[in-house]
Amino acid sequence: MIETDQVQEGWRERKRRETLDRIADTALTLFVKNGYDATTLDAIAEASGISRRTFFYYFKSKEEILATWQRELPETFRAAILAEPSGQHPFDVLQNAHLKLIANLDPQKSIAIYRIIRSSEYLLAMNQSKYLKLEQTAFEALRELWPDKSRMNAMRIVAMVSVGILRLSLENWAEGQEGKSLETYLKEEFEEMRKETLKL
Amino acid sequence: MIETDQVQEGWRERKRRETLDRIADTALTLFVKNGYDATTLDAIAEASGISRRTFFYYFKSKEEILATWQRELPETFRAAILAEPSGQHPFDVLQNAHLKLIANLDPQKSIAIYRIIRSSEYLLAMNQSKYLKLEQTAFEALRELWPDKSRMNAMRIVAMVSVGILRLSLENWAEGQEGKSLETYLKEEFEEMRKETLKL
DNA sequence: TAAAATATTACACTCAGTGCAATATTGCAA
DNA sequence: TTGCAATATTGCACTGAGTGTAATATTTTA
CATH class of the missing domain: 1.10.10.60 (Homeodomain-like)
Structure with missing residues (x-):
């Protein structure tokens, strides 16, 4: 039976x-x-x-209700980070993990959800707090990959900036009129940002 | 009359x-x-x-009610940034502006408020969204000080990381048992982070 | 097929927040 | 000082989200 x-x-x-x-x-x-x-x-x-x-x-x-489509995001994100081949720069690890995440998004639905969230201060705040959760997830996963204590603050910064890029990319994409894909936005933003981090 | x-x-x-x-x-x-x-x-x-x-x-x-004590923060922050003497590194501008901000905090009251906020998922989310507002404020003010378009992304990163440091400092301070002052937390975090940004 | 577990519902309740209209208080001008 | 206008305070009745509880229906399993 x-x-x-x-x-x-x-x-x-x-x-x-x-x-x-x-x-x-x-x-x-x-x-x-x-x-x-x-x-x-x-x-x-x-x-x-x-x-x-x-x-x-x-x-x-x-x-x-709106969280339904995001419920598994942190765990998926974490898994994607840890699954990345070693030897990469942490920024590349996160960029690739982001790309995996957004590959599963339904564009229509995502934009509809984004518009609804934007319409309410409350929803916006709840949504923004999810980015901080992702940042924390990213940081913890990176620390597993680079456990060396001397690298901790570097990983903090990588997590902050990468998730910040994800947020900006999603905003620009959902807001933008142009037909550019979310992937394109993300890659462009990452490229731009990567130019900077060495010359601050 | x-x-x-x-x-x-x-x-x-x-x-x-x-x-x-x-x-x-x-x-x-x-x-x-x-x-x-x-x-x-x-x-x-x-x-x-x-x-x-x-x-x-x-x-x-x-x-x-809880926002009462934070209502003027963005405008104060912006003013503090723009009032900084020129010639400094943007990270120092923001660090000093942060120090000015937190100098006005009543420690007792701040920690009490922090505890209440922590007790509610909703309040926490609303509070976290305020950090993003501060980040946006910081970014815009920095852009006024460094209007050169080629520096835009650098300013983004500085704003992200600095406000991130502010958030971590406040959390560690409010959570911590040690008698360290908030100023100390902030300065230490900034110093640690400043070591990193060049060698990512 | 009985009983245990899970799903669905109704009802009555608390609390945050809003619309409206009445009343009280204060400020100002003649 | 008095009367008019602006501002402050209140009561009442309402909507809508969310909870506790207990009853009923459905499904699972033994």
Whole structure:
């Protein structure tokens, strides 16, 4: 019965994931159409075919809906950093890890989410704090790769600047009219910045 | 009657400022005693001798109470940067501006506020977004001092790293058991970081 | 097929925040 | 001084997010 066990366990989890995704997608559509604040949880629940109370069984807050697509980012980021071949400059390690991260983004959806986040001071603040979390993740992962204590502050700076570049690239990309890809933005910014760090 | 005018105008403003400060101080005391979430606006209003509705005449949200002490930070910061004597390295400009900023802090109150902020994910996020605002302020002010376009990215990096140092210093200071002053933390961190930026 | 685990819901509640309109207080001009 | 205008304070009723609880439905497993 082990097989049946696994199938049924998996089915339940699949069901849950499906409901979760359905709520999130429904909510995103409503946010785009009517704005974040103007979209009540009642509206989201109704459009998702669940009760208001059940919403809170899936998400602990309204804001968390938007976090759905970012939940695994720190762990993915960490893994990407540690998976980089050794012998590279730490800046290159982070640049490559960033490229892996953003390769998985759905451009349409990302930009829609970005616009919603920009519309609310609260969402913006919550989002910005996620960059600091990424910076911390980057720093810790770099320290595993370069455990030498004398390099600690260098790794701090690399983490700060790299995640800063990621933030700027995402902003410029989501804001920009030009058809440039996010990858292009990121690579250009990194190249520009790399010119600087030696001559400060 | 010009004199009387000014006196009475000033008196009204003084009254307003006093009430505002009284509410903020009362609230801070309650936050420290009972925690941020457990302190309702009703409790704050009552302890401040005003009605709940009047509270919103002075503050637009509960969170804004804590922002009272940081409201003028960006403008003060900007002024401090622009007031620095020329001929210095941009890192020194920002370090000195930071020192001016933190010189005005009341240690007791600052640490109390820091503890409250740490206790709430929401407050933490709002606070972290203020560092990004400071970074933006620093960047813009540095660009006024070094308008040369070829230095733009260098200024970005200086702003990122310096404000990052400020953040780390404040965290270490507020968290630390040792009696070291905030100034000491900041100077030490800057010195450490300055060693790095040339040899990345 | 029964009981254990998980999912869904209703209901009633707290609290932050807003709109509105009434009242009180103060400032200023005649 | 008195009356008018601006500002300050309040009450009331409302919306919307989020929680506690307990009941009911559904699914899993033994």
